[in-house]
Amino acid sequence: MTPLLRVVDLHKSFGELTVLDGISLDVERGQKVSIIGPSGSGKTTLLRCVNYLEKPTSGHIYIDGTLIGEKEVGGRYVHLSDRELAKERADIGFVFQRFNLFPHLTALGNVTIAPQKVLGLTREAAEARGREMLQKVGLGHKIDQYPERLSGGQQQRVAIARALAMQPKLMLFDEATSALDPELIGEVLRVMRQLAEEGSTMVIVTHEIQFAGEVSDRVIFMDHGKIVEEGPPAQVLSNPQLPRTREFLKHIQDR
């Protein structure tokens, strides 16, 4: 069976700077994969390449066997049009570190805009789905609030509901709790944990080592644009094989 996400020999450079240096990775349906590593190791760029917010310099990405961001024409790879790319992105949920809620729309407006404009749902259908998603993240009572009036944790939960409303095949979390005050991290992690238990396929870039250990089927440690070590959390987090991984985990735990 084809993996839900397959990344093949991905490279990404910004000018002279190599950020991703040959990343290959498979994520099976229903799997939770956490990516950890020091800042600048390329984890965020990897995630942004998966839905083509960044164009890879080389390498390929497949979701459910479909090439992302490009297509093969006569043996050559060509970039997709904006419209084709948008269609593919609709299957990939992305949660940003800084939430990026739409400030001119209410919580419900944030959650219903894409189902209406992308999936073509009627307003009623989109709102029914949107309410359901906001309830799921524990914000059923905040549907008419503008993001400005919500705490960081609530904003991030709306952002998760917004991604879920598209019923994506894959959820990507880019340091979803890094911009939050410590006391607000728990509520967001709870929602992510709930999603994990429901069987969503998730790729999570995080600094929350304990959380990664609890929800992940696999943990990937990245450094300098490469996967240094990967395996079940019990191995990578509790009994890392490589000195570089040990050093990083020690550093994180000393914080």
Add this chain to the structure above:
Amino acid sequence: MTFWQYLEAKGPYLLTTLLGGWPQTAIVAIGSLLFALIFGLAVALVRLSAWRPLRWPAIAYIEFFRGTPALVQLFVIYFGLPDIGLSPTPLQAAIVGLGMNGAAYLAEIYRAGIESIHRGQMEAALALGLTPGKAMQHIVLPQAVRTMLPPITSFAIVLLKDTSIVFSVGVVEIMALARNLVTETLHSAAVYLIAGLLYLCMTIPMSRLAARLERQRQAWQ
């Protein structure tokens, strides 16, 4: 007869005569504003295009129309276009001329407004599967309009005053009638003063509106 005596005796006549030009002034102002609003957005979007070769014609357009006098542009359109077989009426020339000139200014206002919206907004919209066009329409522009409204209103005021040059291509608006009246009465001061007051009667409500827009804050701001 002193200036004030003359104004008292002939004021109403001057005013009613000049008011006869008001509809043409309004038509030119509104017409060229609409032209500039729509065409300016197109120029701004091309200017911001991700594809570089497309940007430079927009930059050239903006630089040309902001860097040359509106009167010259008007003359090129009205007196120049007939040379290539197009003969615009005075009204058409005035609306297109001021409209194209205004589009260059508005394009820069739009661009500043769009660029003031954080990149994360566009990225979030794209990540949800919106096309760049729909993301612009539903996410970026509605937010940018908030920041753009005050400068757009100021621009509209300038545009309204600039309609006073279109008499030079034969539009019979307030300024054209004022010049006729001066020839007829030889009282420049009184005539132009009343003409000026007429413009003021239109611009003051507009600047009040601009001030209100600037104060007004949306629920989400």
